[in-house]
Amino acid sequence: xxxxxxxxxxxxxxxxxxxxxxxxxxxxxxxxxxxxxxxxxxxxxxxxxxxxxxxxxxxxxx
Numbered sequence: 001x002x003x004x005x006x007x008x009x010x011x012x013x014x015x016x017x018x019x020x021x022x023x024x025x026x027x028x029x030x031x032x033x034x035x036x037x038x039x040x041x042x043x044x045x046x047x048x049x050x051x052x053x054x055x056x057x058x059x060x061x062x
Contacts, residue, residue, distance in 0.1 A: 005034040008030045012027045012030035012034060016031075
């Protein structure tokens, strides 16, 4: 079973509605990774080179 950006966004929304700073921070992190995976999927669909094992965030932003 794989996870996708929409799964991460759903979890981020649940966590952001929580009562604690820990939940808010975790929600923010999940939203960040959802955006990352969505952008990576778009890059793959555009036939842009996929990031290698190092510097993933930098390569994706480039």
